[in-house]
Amino acid sequence: MKDLPIAIVGAGTAGLASAILLARQGWPVTLYERVADLQPVGAGILLQPSGLAALRHIGLLDECTTLGAPVSRLFGTSACAQRVILDTRYAHWQADSFGLGIHRGVLMTALLSAARAAGVTIRTGIAISRFVQAPGHVRLLTDDGRGNESVLGEHSALILADGTRSQLRAQMQVRQTVKAYPWGALWSIVPTPEGADSTDLRQWYRGCSQMFGIMPTGVTHDQRQTKLSSLFWSLPVASHGAWQQAGLEAWKDSVRKLAGEPAEAFLQAIETPEQLMLASYADVRMQQWHDGRVLAIGDCAHAMSPQLGQGANMALVDAVALADALGACRQAQSADPAACFAAYGAVRGAHLRYYRQASRLLTPLFQSHSAWLAVLRDSALFVARHLPMGRQHAVTTLVGARTGWLLSGKGAAPLHAWRKLPVEPALEATSV
Ligand SMILES: Cc1cc2nc3c(=O)[nH]c(=O)nc-3n(C[C@H](O)[C@H](O)[C@H](O)COP(=O)(O)OP(=O)(O)OC[C@H]3O[C@@H](n4cnc5c(N)ncnc54)[C@H](O)[C@@H]3O)c2cc1C
Numbered sequence: 428m429k430d431l432p433i434a435i436v437g438a439g440t441a442g443l444a445s446a447i448l449l450a451r452q453g454w455p456v457t458l459y460e461r462v463a464d465l466q467p468v469g470a471g472i473l474l475q476p477s478g479l480a481a482l483r484h485i486g487l488l489d490e491c492t493t494l495g496a497p498v499s500r501l502f503g504t505s506a507c508a509q510r511v512i513l514d515t516r517y518a519h520w521q522a523d524s525f526g527l528g529i530h531r532g533v534l535m536t537a538l539l540s541a542a543r544a545a546g547v548t549i550r551t552g553i554a555i556s557r558f559v560q561a562p563g564h565v566r567l568l569t570d571d572g573r574g575n576e577s578v579l580g581e582h583s584a585l586i587l588a589d590g591t592r593s594q595l596r597a598q599m600q601v602r603q604t605v606k607a608y609p610w611g612a613l614w615s616i617v618p619t620p621e622g623a624d625s626t627d628l629r630q631w632y633r634g635c636s637q638m639f640g641i642m643p644t645g646v647t648h649d650q651r652q653t654k655l656s657s658l659f660w661s662l663p664v665a666s667h668g669a670w671q672q673a674g675l676e677a678w679k680d681s682v683r684k685l686a687g688e689p690a691e692a693f694l695q696a697i698e699t700p701e702q703l704m705l706a707s708y709a710d711v712r713m714q715q716w717h718d719g720r721v722l723a724i725g726d727c728a729h730a731m732s733p734q735l736g737q738g739a740n741m742a743l744v745d746a747v748a749l750a751d752a753l754g755a756c757r758q759a760q761s762a763d764p765a766a767c768f769a770a771y772g773a774v775r776g777a778h779l780r781y782y783r784q785a786s787r788l789l790t791p792l793f794q795s796h797s798a799w800l801a802v803l804r805d806s807a808l809f810v811a812r813h814l815p816m817g818r819q820h821a822v823t824t825l826v827g828a829r830t831g832w833l834l835s836g837k838g839a840a841p842l843h844a845w846r847k848l849p850v851e852p853a854l855e856a857t858s859v
Contacts, residue, residue: 432457432548434567434582436555436595438465440739441725442588443538444746447485450545452754457582458542459567463552465539467532470614470706471644471657473498473628474527474534476520477827478740481747487537495529496626496643496654501825503630507687512632513808520822526736528628528643530616530655534739536648558585558598558721565720584764586749587723588742591709591730599721602714608732610794611664611707616644619654620692631686634801637661638793639686641693658693661794664707675700708732710787716775717768724749729779731786734793740827741782748774777830785824 433449435442438460450456474482474495482488503513517524542549556576557568564581571577587595596603630640640659646652660682662670670678679694697703711730716723725742752771761767791797792804811821823829 431455431564431581431583433584433586434459434565434579435586435588436460436567437587437589437725437727438462438535438539438542438549438551439588439590439725439742440534440538441727441742441745442586443535443542444481444485444743445586445588445724445749446547446549447538447541447545448746448750449753450542450547452750452757454753454757455548456546457548457550459553459555459579460549460551461554465535465551467530467536467647469531469535470704471528471616471642471655472531472534472739473642473736474529475736475740475825475827476517476524476526478743479527481740481743484747485538485541485743487541490537491529491534492527494533494645494648494651495527496645498526498528498628498643499626500628501630502627503632506631506633506637506685508631510805511812512805513630514812515818515821515825517822517826519818520826520828524826525626526628526825528645528657530644530647531739533645533647553579555579555589555595558595560719560721583720584768585721587721587727588725589727591711591726593723593727596711596713596723596727599713599718599723601716601718604712605709605730606712607664607707607709608790608794609663609665610661610790611667611705612733613660613662613670613703613705615658615697615702615704616655617658617693617696617702619643619656620696623656623689623692624654629689631690632793632801633685635791635793635795635797635804637681637685639682639690641690656693658697658703660703662705664705667705671700678703706733710783712783715769716772717765720764722749722764722768722771729783731783732790732794734790735782735786735824737782737786737827741779744778744827745775781829781831782827785829 432455435446435458438458442458446456446458482491500516501513504511553569555567556570559566565585566581567579568576569579587593589595628642632638638661642657644655644657646654682690709730713728716728724745726738749771752767756767792800811817
């Protein structure tokens with residue numbers, strides 16, 4: 428694996444974070460991204476202590492915590508705050524821990540400049556259409572959309588970090604399923620109204636069929652004066668057309684009836700329906716993540732619904748685990764990428780399995796038309812709030828620490844990133 432570059436496809440969270448760590452270990456790394464001009468765009472995301480520990484390992488924790496907004500708890504109520512349904516506090520895990528609401532563009536900007544500084548060769552505007560494995564190398568191909576293919580050269584290994592809708596994953600000789608969720612979410616990022624600053628990620632629910640959320644999202648590199656918040660609204664993907672036809676005022680009325688007065692100032696920032704973007708998601712399952720010299724990571728390997736707020740965190744932990752596995756191979760002077768990738772898979776298995784299962788189970792409890800699932804959810808969350816064991820399970824799930832339904836510490840090898848590197852206290856005052 429020494430001489431040829433490692434190819435990474437996709438300059439998202441997983442691809443950039445892996446590229447940085449591998450380049451710093453001395454591997455030649457070429458990163459291919461289909462988007463020509465990488466812009467700091469995307470939704471607000473919640474980084475968990477697991478992802479923050481990985482960022483600290485990469486050396487970007489300070490930059491991200493300076494710009495992001497600390498989140499001390501997830502707080503959800505029924506319509507107009509009549510009944511508390513969800514109240515999970517980071518302090519119940521570790522006194523000084525927190526989540527970080529951050530604009531995806533901020534994370535991308537930080538990762539991109541670190542990748543450039545680490546010497547990663549970044550080739551944008553190139554969509555990889557196919558790969559061919561041969562003894563000793565992997566060849567990448569791109570086509571011009573008219574059927575003319577060009578070969579991009581030989582690489583010692585290929586990391587697929589091309590997201591949920593990867594066109595390349597299916598070329599791996601690995602059993603896999605991709606199942607789209609029927610529900611998605613409308614999201615927008617707006618300036619935080621005067622006096623509405625909070626460290627709560629706030630949600631309101633009506634049964635499982637309506638959910639409105641507000642998440643503090645911090646500032647961006649370019650606009651450090653303007654504090655931002657992310658708004659989320661659950662919606663069946665198939666109802667998006669009907670939502671557009673009903674008009675913006677009809678939607679605002681629904682939000683007012685659900686969330687009441689606290690939502691009002693945020694709603695004023697939404698003037699056109701185009702400010703609300705529809706995100707759809709899918710569940711990706713693979714029997715294993717590698718096939719010879721090719722490895723899938725991030726959403727390409729294990730996309731899940733964002734209900735648990737784990738996808739970007741998993742992508743960051745993947746990058747740290749991958750760098751550890753390849754670093755160990757380098758030390759052992761192993762020339763067999765498949766063995767290194769198998770070692771990576773063994774380390775990531777339990778952690779990813781738990782979060783995939785949990786997000787699949789949880790999603791219909793927040794996004795469906797079922798009345799009995801709402802009762803089940805509210806009862807389970809009542810236990811999670813009032814019994815120490817339930818509270819512990821909820822908070823260890825939230826922070827990204829679990830590796831099984833019964834375990835939260837044992838077998839936490841994938842989290843060696845944070846066992847070695849505990850998250851430092853950075854949240855001075857919380858509203859808990
Ligand atoms: C509404 C919403 C809210 C979310 N909230 C959270 C949250 O709070 N917390 C959290 O942790 N996660 C959250 N997520 C999930 C998180 O955004 C993803 O899990 C994460 O971005 C995955 O990163 P990735 O690098 O694997 O993939 P991506 O970010 O999708 O990156 C894939 C990259 O590959 C490129 N690419 C694709 N195909 C090719 C090709 N053939 N050739 C070259 N390049 C290619 C794409 O252009 C893209 O840049 C949320 C997701 C959504 C939709």
